[in-house]
Amino acid sequence: MKTVLITGTTSGIGFETAKALNKAGHTILMLNRNAEKSEKVMSQMPQPAHVDFYRCDLADLRSVKKATDEVLKKYESLDILLNNAGGIVPEKVMTKDGYELTFQMNQLSHFLLTYEMLPLLKKGKEPRIITLSSEAHRAAKPDFDDLECENGYASFTAYANAKLYNLYFAKQLSKELKSSGIAANALHPGVVNTGFGDKYKGIIGSLIKLLKPFLINAQKGAQTSIHLAATEAGYEKSGLYFKNKKPAKPHKLAFNEEFENRLKAACIERIEKTLGYNPVK
Numbered sequence: 114m115k116t117v118l119i120t121g122t123t124s125g126i127g128f129e130t131a132k133a134l135n136k137a138g139h140t141i142l143m144l145n146r147n148a149e150k151s152e153k154v155m156s157q158m159p160q161p162a163h164v165d166f167y168r169c170d171l172a173d174l175r176s177v178k179k180a181t182d183e184v185l186k187k188y189e190s191l192d193i194l195l196n197n198a199g200g201i202v203p204e205k206v207m208t209k210d211g212y213e214l215t216f217q218m219n220q221l222s223h224f225l226l227t228y229e230m231l232p233l234l235k236k237g238k239e240p241r242i243i244t245l246s247s248e249a250h251r252a253a254k255p256d257f258d259d260l261e262c263e264n265g266y267a268s269f270t271a272y273a274n275a276k277l278y279n280l281y282f283a284k285q286l287s288k289e290l291k292s293s294g295i296a297a298n299a300l301h302p303g304v305v306n307t308g309f310g311d312k313y314k315g316i317i318g319s320l321i322k323l324l325k326p327f328l329i330n331a332q333k334g335a336q337t338s339i340h341l342a343a344t345e346a347g348y349e350k351s352g353l354y355f356k357n358k359k360p361a362k363p364h365k366l367a368f369n370e371e372f373e374n375r376l377k378a379a380c381i382e383r384i385e386k387t388l389g390y391n392p393v394k
């Protein structure tokens with residue numbers, strides 16, 4: 114049985130993924146920002162004795178570090194890291210760390226989490242890192258000189274950019290961790306009826322509500338995550354983008370080694386500035 118760490122299990126795809134993997138007998142470490150919701154989720158898990166909760170707010174790098182320190186104290190190894198939590202932010206928000214929220218919660222905090230979990234993953238069995246990207250990456254306009262959106266904020270572009278950065282991150286990890294035997298892939302879950310987009314108000318909010326009944330449900334949306342976590346495919350393949358449980362071709366923007374390196378440097382710079390150390394040891 115495997116040990117699985119997953120972010121964002123309080124709703125949607127993360128909840129269904131955690132539930133299915135727990136039902137299959139795996140131990141689930143849930144990293145969520147909301148303790149009350151997490152307790153409710155724990156009570157809904159098929160095997161609650163094999164679920165652990167750590168409070169982790171992805172909008173706060175110190176909170177991520179605290180959670181990872183607690184995990185490192187308790188666990189000796191980790192088999193699967195699922196960078197699942199994320200979403201779109203209707204209005205520009207700066208986090209307490211001083212970074213744009215969409216970028217921080219979808220990419221920067223998962224970068225810190227991933228590097229902090231590497232010592233455990235290196236001791237895991239067929240270890241793998243799975244990151245939830247999105248087809249939205251096709252609309253990205255990456256700008257490494259303006260990651261904090263000082264030149265203007267458009268919520269969908271910020272989200273598309275973050276999801277493209279997820280692809281750079283998975284690709285960079287796959288190369289860097291090849292010799293350690295850790296696989297890293299990214300995926301698009303489908304267009305799924307979850308809490309995604311619920312924070313929009315006005316016309317956009319109403320349109321999202323109207324569309325939701327036509328989308329696939331979260332159980333279906335969790336299938337590619339579950340496939341990569343629970344089958345050989347998630348370990349044998351690395352550096353790929355999956356859709357419908359199969360490797361898919363991302364937009365040509367996703368093939369850019371210079372941008373992979375710029376993203377890595379940008380994440381390290383921000384973590385060093387906030388936490389005072391470089392997590393890439």
Ligand SMILES: NC(=O)c1ccc[n+]([C@@H]2O[C@H](COP(=O)([O-])OP(=O)(O)OC[C@H]3O[C@@H](n4cnc5c(N)ncnc54)[C@H](OP(=O)(O)O)[C@@H]3O)[C@@H](O)[C@H]2O)c1
Nearest residue numbers: 121123124125126170171172198199247304305307308309
């Ligand atoms: N739904 C889709 O159609 C779709 C399509 C492509 C990709 N995706 C990706 O799939 C992933 C899961 O999204 P979903 O659709 O399942 O959305 P969701 O139902 O809104 O779930 C998002 C999860 O992320 C958590 N989260 C949000 N901000 C957080 C923070 N600051 N710190 C810690 N946790 C935080 C939420 O926790 P709270 O309950 O505390 O808010 C929730 O557990 C995301 O990465 C999303 O970008 C979704």
